Amino acid sequence: MSIAVAVDQLSKHYADVIALNNVSLSINDQEFFTLLGPSGCGKTTLLRVIAGFESVSSGSVHLHGKPIANLPANKRSVNTVFQHYSLFPHMSVADNIKFGMQMKGSTASHIESRCKQMLELVQLGEFANRKPAQLSGGQQQRVALARALAPEPELLLLDEPLSALDLKLRQAMRLELKQIQQETGITFIFVTHDQEEALTMSDRIAVMSNGEVQQIGDAHTIYEQPRNRFVADFIGEINMLDCEVLSSSASTDTQYTVACDITGLAQLTANADQSVTPGTQGSLCIRPERLQLLAADHPDAKLLGTVDQLVYLGTDTQTTVVLNNGIKLLVRSSNNATQHIVAQSGEKIGIGIDTMAARFLDN
Amino acid sequence: MSTKLNNIVSGNATFHHQRHKLLLPAWLVICLLLVVPVLMMLVYSFLTKEFRGGVIWEFSLAAYDQFFFDRGLFGDEPAKIDWTYMRIYARSALQAFIASVLCLVIGFPTAYFIATRSVRSRPVWVFLITIPYWVNLLIRTVSMKFMIRDSGPLNTWLLQAGIIDQPIHLINTNIAVQLGLFYSYLPFMVLPIYASIERYDFSLSEAASDLYASKWTTLRRVILPAVKPGIIAGCILVFVPSLGAFLAPDLLGGAKNFMIGSLIEEQFKGNAGNWPFGAASSMILLAIVMGVLLLYARNETNAAGSR
């Protein structure tokens, strides 16, 4: 698989603000790649650097092997779907779609046929002569996509394109975007702060924070094997228990098993990406759905506590358990489970942990 | 911090390099044809007058001396403070102040009424208020003069309606000037207040009412403080042009109701004028106006800082 975009040691400073700090990543051809992070993490800046709207302070960007960092936006075979679409309000839908091809100097017949093709792709054939203001948000979104795809870019950038849509439409557009990406075979870089969006659409995700890439991986890896506390905390919900490492040993070539002591409570095993020196302080991280509520005297109960609060969430019930050292733990149990225990507030309860579900992360 | 970043991002160098050079023509034209002339006017106010209009290039404080002091007919008596010109300025300020108050009294309810119309009909009301502003000020002043003549439509109506049995004499009185100023600058009061009230969050009124305030208490304690910036802006927009107005006092007030505008104009008319004195009078007017504007600007910054 060839590499579409290679970002190498890229930094971007604004006066005294560091927006990107030594970012390196490579994106494969035909990949749906997502930049995920909270606002101000640098994901949009990175996108705008690749698009050509921002100059770089240092580092390089290559598109299919050609350096592009110093190329103006109109010389890059990269198109953007803007956050608020930025459809030209004085042009019809068709003219918006044709614009890029006209600027590129394509032949008139090609422009016509390609425009028709794009309108079909986004199912807006009958709206060709409307002005953008006469379309709904979802339709504008599709026009923006068609406009950006029409000139057949090597790379498509999407800057939080779904954020302006309501929930139902957003969910439908996710599937549609993914489908269009697979049909066209164009590399997509998608920027979002919405983890659900990232997890459902992406081939790979780069989690960013403070202008740095925290972790790159597919949805499963990011969720199940977060590399650090930021990633663990940002994606989904997680319990973190302070602990001290007792011993560690290799379980596979890349995975290690760590025995941890949760001060005054229990000794548990967790997995880790590398060998850890005994005595290291860190956190034992467990997803709430990897915990089970058990009877207090159940042999599998690894931790003991008191039920504090129950929240019914439809598919799941979320239980807050106060451990004996006062720490609160979230437990999420599926409501269709047959072994499902109905706990009562104030009840003493045991907690079971899935094998190898806990992960050790150092502080 | 984040707004700072946004500012930097929105004005990023790739797209906006050197764009501020586009300001050069505006800079040049306004500096050369307004700033330089005002500075020249300052210089002229310290020169000696030429009797047929114009100046002699000799430094003199005579213009300012004439403005503030009386040295007798031949200029050899001890200086006494001369109130003649300062009284004209004070009267102008008073007239401008009354015009502002009148405009506020009529303008606030109007602005409030417009701002509480439906979003669709608001622009139409605003448009109705703006049209008279765009009609030539001279024509409006002439219309007013025509209207309030002793035998004009106003008196005719009032006589016919039996409200008065003798025409009211308005032309060439202070009241006529007042009416002219009020009429000239009323739209200036309505528009900024309207803009403020349009931004006002009416749930604050609901909150006040919920907490047992009457409508008029709500107006006084909640709405007025919230729209104060608009009211101040409106008052300045009426006060400043009224202070230097020329047409209303000249056409409606006649010779007895001299205001600053007429005083200055007279210094440059024909051969009887006194250019240095006119320049000095203009400088004093400009200083007063700039002082008012500076006060306003400082007030604005303070308000923005404490928000």
Add this chain to the structure above:
Amino acid sequence: MASINTNIKHYPGFLAVTVFCLFLLYAPLLVVMVYSFNDSLSIVKWEGFSLRWYHDVFNGKETAKYKTAAWNSISIAVMAATAATIIATLAALGMNRSAQWRGKSASFALINLPLMVPEIVTAVATLIFFSAIGFKTGYTSILIAHIVFCIPFAYLPISARLQGIESSYEQAAMDLYATRTQAFTKVLMPLMMPGIISGYLLAFIISLDDFIITNFVKGAGIETLPTAIFGAVKQGIKPNIMAISTLMLLVSVLFVCISYMVGRSGSPTSQNSE
């Protein structure tokens, strides 16, 4: 049935004041318009409808004088508005499409300076300026003075329009392979157009209406419509003045209406309101 209006926004009497306010603004203008159709030599009495004063304006003994004045007014307004609009458009681009730089707020103040300095002061300063540099007052001096005070009037609507146009439109254009020039001519310029037209029309009216500054810098032997009317009014209001006034009034209203329509057409931000 009379009931207390429970609408929290409603204040009794405000409607009456608004109507009174509009009456005050319009009554004198309407009276002049009506009396311009008066078939009488005197302005005191109404003697029936007639177009005689309009006929007099176009074919009377003062026609030549007013025709020249009107021509001066209109030609000066066209040129002053054109120059001011070009300068103001460039300035608006410079102010709204440039990075934060020192002197930006000073530039803003400078552009709006003609609005802050009282007209009579501007008039005096300009007269002194022309006299000091030995520039002969007349048509050209009026034109130059008009350009200066028209700049902020042209600037405000253009700048307001430009502020409503996100810079992402130009970025989108360049993203779609447009050069900087193409992004300007094909995207920014058409989007700015309503603002530019509004600015031009307002500058035109402001120039057409100006009396004080023109009166100071015109010199002898040249009149614009306002100075000609002022001169005539000093001798007393005659019916033909009312006819001319009505015509000018209609021109102003027409221009403001056009400007208003243009300004309301297709706001660029409307499509983002989801």
